[in-house]
Amino acid sequence: MRTTIGYTIESIGYVIGAQGLVSFASQTFFGTEWGWLHKVVDLPSTAYLGVLAVGLALVVVGVKTRKVSERPEAV
Structure with a gap:
């Protein structure tokens, strides 16, 4: 179960991080709005x-959540 939760949190993190990076780069270097995050909030x-x-x-x-579940448990 932790493996599934780890993959889910990690995937959401990749999407949020990519949107943050794209939005920052587009506003800073090009003066435009890219991605979908600017449609939700104006930052x-x-x-x-x-x-x-x-x-x-x-x-x-x-x-880290995923790797915790991959460790063998001590008996």
């Missing part, structure tokens, strides 16, 4: 770096 470009950090944190939590 300044630096706030999208926070969204990227949240996505990366979810990836780390997902990987």
Whole structure:
């Protein structure tokens, strides 16, 4: 069960992190809006770096959750 939860959290983290990165890059370097996150919230470009950090944190939590279930349990 932890493996499934780990993969789910990790996958959500990848999507959120990618949206944060794309939104930051598009606002900062091109002055346009890319991705779907800008349709939900209107944030300044630096706030999208926070969204990227949240996505990366979810990836780390997902990987750790998954690896906990892969360890052999001590008897």
